[in-house]
Amino acid sequence: MAQGKQTVSDEEIISAFESNEAPFTTAIELAEEFEMTRQWAHNRLQALYEDDTINRKKAGSRNVIWWLPDG
Numbered sequence: 001m002a003q004g005k006q007t008v009s010d011e012e013i014i015s016a017f018e019s020n021e022a023p024f025t026t027a028i029e030l031a032e033e034f035e036m037t038r039q040w041a042h043n044r045l046q047a048l049y050e051d052d053t054i055n056r057k058k059a060g061s062r063n064v065i066w067w068l069p070d071g
Helices: 012-017 029-036 037-050
Strands: 055-058 064-067
Touching: 012 029, 012 037, 012 064, 029 037, 037 055, 037 064
Parallel strands: none
Antiparallel strands: 055 064
């Protein structure tokens, strides 16, 4: 997969959450939005989760959904 923009800020990722019609996103969806790999998206989402910026939940054996906390 061709790499898109080389630097994506946390603010741009949060903005992607806010503009998403669904209440959550997946690493694949985020990767597609920024034209990056799924692994890149997962790593960025995991870092935001560890910083208490977003929430996550396993949705099956290999799927994880991510969302912004309320408030």
